[in-house]
Amino acid sequence: MAIDFTMSPEQRQIQAMAREFAENVLAPVVPEADREPDPLLAHARTKGAYVEAYKAGIAMAMLPKEYGGGGLSCLDLTIAAEEICAVDPGFACTVLCNGLGLMPVAWYGTEEQKKRFIGAATSDPTGEFLGGWTAGEPPGGTGGTANFDNPFPRPAGIGLTATRDGDHYILNGRKKWSSAGGWDAKGVNAQTVIVRTDGDVGGTKGLSAIVVERGTPGISYEFVNKEGHRTASNALITFDNARVPVDNLLPGAAGNGDFVINRNFAWSGPVAGIAAVGMARSAYEAALKFCKANTAGSLTPIIRFQNVGYILGDCAAKIESARYFCWRASDYLDKHEQHAELVGAMCKINTTEAMFDVIYKCMQVVGVNSLSTEYPFGRFLREASVLPIYDGGNMGMQRRRVHGVIADEGFNPRAVMEDSTIVFEKSMESIGTVADWDRQYSNSGSTPFVSAAE
Numbered sequence: 001m002a003i004d005f006t007m008s009p010e011q012r013q014i015q016a017m018a019r020e021f022a023e024n025v026l027a028p029v030v031p032e033a034d035r036e037p038d039p040l041l042a043h044a045r046t047k048g049a050y051v052e053a054y055k056a057g058i059a060m061a062m063l064p065k066e067y068g069g070g071g072l073s074c075l076d077l078t079i080a081a082e083e084i085c086a087v088d089p090g091f092a093c094t095v096l097c098n099g100l101g102l103m104p105v106a107w108y109g110t111e112e113q114k115k116r117f118i119g120a121a122t123s124d125p126t127g128e129f130l131g132g133w134t135a136g137e138p139p140g141g142t143g144g145t146a147n148f149d150n151p152f153p154r155p156a157g158i159g160l161t162a163t164r165d166g167d168h169y170i171l172n173g174r175k176k177w178s179s180a181g182g183w184d185a186k187g188v189n190a191q192t193v194i195v196r197t198d199g200d201v202g203g204t205k206g207l208s209a210i211v212v213e214r215g216t217p218g219i220s221y222e223f224v225n226k227e228g229h230r231t232a233s234n235a236l237i238t239f240d241n242a243r244v245p246v247d248n249l250l251p252g253a254a255g256n257g258d259f260v261i262n263r264n265f266a267w268s269g270p271v272a273g274i275a276a277v278g279m280a281r282s283a284y285e286a287a288l289k290f291c292k293a294n295t296a297g298s299l300t301p302i303i304r305f306q307n308v309g310y311i312l313g314d315c316a317a318k319i320e321s322a323r324y325f326c327w328r329a330s331d332y333l334d335k336h337e338q339h340a341e342l343v344g345a346m347c348k349i350n351t352t353e354a355m356f357d358v359i360y361k362c363m364q365v366v367g368v369n370s371l372s373t374e375y376p377f378g379r380f381l382r383e384a385s386v387l388p389i390y391d392g393g394n395m396g397m398q399r400r401r402v403h404g405v406i407a408d409e410g411f412n413p414r415a416v417m418e419d420s421t422i423v424f425e426k427s428m429e430s431i432g433t434v435a436d437w438d439r440q441y442s443n444s445g446s447t448p449f450v451s452a453a454e
């Protein structure tokens with residue numbers, strides 16, 4: 001029997017270890033951190049738990065074993081992540097960004113870079129080491145995120161430039177939402193940054209990835225205050241003539257920064273999906289408990305009402321199916337050299353959106369009391385609202401990638417079912433990035449729209 005959904009004894013151990021950490025180390029610090037109004041302090045309040053996670057081998061579990069990481073498979077990572085996300089997906093996001101920041105080094109770096117950057121991440125005696133992933137840019141006319149692969153040259157697409165000057169690149173521009181602020185708004189230890197190394201060509205040709213280390217002069221960080229994932233760090237980053245050694249450019253990604261974005265945000269798809277499962281699971285369990293303990297003026301608990309039982313049964317079924325989709329997408333990553341540009345995206349879109357609805361449904365059956373801060377539903381909803389939007393937004397990035405792959409002439413619609421490799425090509429990018437107005441501007445030769453938002 002090849003298809004077996006039973007966890008191995010090792011996987012049960014990983015799950016138990018992650019649950020033990022989440023419930024006993026992480027859970028006690030989350031309420032206060034979530035209430036903290038200052039976003040930097042909110043993140044910093046989880047530092048003690050992070051150091052514990054580092055020492056327990058959780059924080060760097062996804063990095064390759066040969067460079068000191070845990071060497072966890074994507075499937076095992078997803079199993080562990082559900083337990084942490086059921087308690088706090090914001091903290092899980094901090095840990096996930098170690099992978100988003102350093103897996104590109106494993107995929108596209110030289111042997112020397114892997115030893116230097118991943119080796120440093122996995123051998124920090126303080127346990128405070130953070131990796132960062134810096135692709136997104138602020139809204140307005142000077143940068144782009146969703147349309148990073150717009151085929152037109154600047155000002156379309158990614159705006160952070162890296163200009164060669166001897167043995168350094170000089171970085172200028174801004175990024176936003178990156179996890180790279182660090183514990184003190186002075187930057188994480190090592191972040192992979194998507195830069196435009198060639199300003200004359202369009203997004204699919206001129207992008208690269210470079211590792212920026214903590215302490216690099218010319219970079220400032222301002223924490224973003226946000227509604228959900230308050231324990232995760234997100235920063236507006238300004239690069240002002242920041243000098244980064246040429247040796248930090250990932251050679252496999254030179255001129256292919258677009259591939260890094262697509263691969264990375266699909267590698268993390270099942271983890272984002274399982275974050276949604278974790279939150280929905282917590283909401284469902286809280287709702288079931290409430291519905292078994294409250295009568296709403298009837299003589300029996302409200303779970304006895306058909307609508308309540310039907311809806312909660314549907315919620316349970318949706319959570320189960322989402323979990324298995326995340327497991328399968330992770331399994332696909334494990335079997336296809338950590339490429340899942342299609343199925344990683346499909347998994348993220350489907351599960352994060354379905355789970356948001358599950359939490360809303362749980363609130364409906366609990367009723368008005370779900371709005372009281374006495375209960376956790378409001379927080380679950382806030383956290384779940386992040387998941388379709390972050391990690392390569394479902395609308396502007398993930399759905400476009402799915403569209404680009406399935407529109408390809410050679411696409412096999414049974415590829416995922418048949419477990420065959422889907423090779424992600426440049427020709428699958430840029431779909432849906434050129435709106436009618438862009439065409440109008442490019443035909444008329446007039447200046448493209450530049451927002452005054454800045």
Ligand SMILES: Cc1cc2nc3c(=O)[nH]c(=O)nc-3n(C[C@H](O)[C@H](O)[C@H](O)COP(=O)(O)OP(=O)(O)OC[C@H]3O[C@@H](n4cnc5c(N)ncnc54)[C@H](O)[C@@H]3O)c2cc1C
Binds near residue numbers: 136146391392396
């Ligand atoms: C908690 C959290 C953690 C994050 N961590 C990181 C991180 O570590 N590193 C990082 O780089 N980023 C990070 N982000 C940012 C995140 O990855 C976003 O998905 C990314 O910034 C893109 O956002 P967006 O898709 O909304 O794109 P935007 O460019 O902001 O687009 C806005 C909207 O415009 C519409 N749109 C734009 N273009 C198109 C199009 N061509 N077709 C259809 N619709 C379109 C869509 O509706 C889209 O949602 C994080 C965000 C959060 C909230």
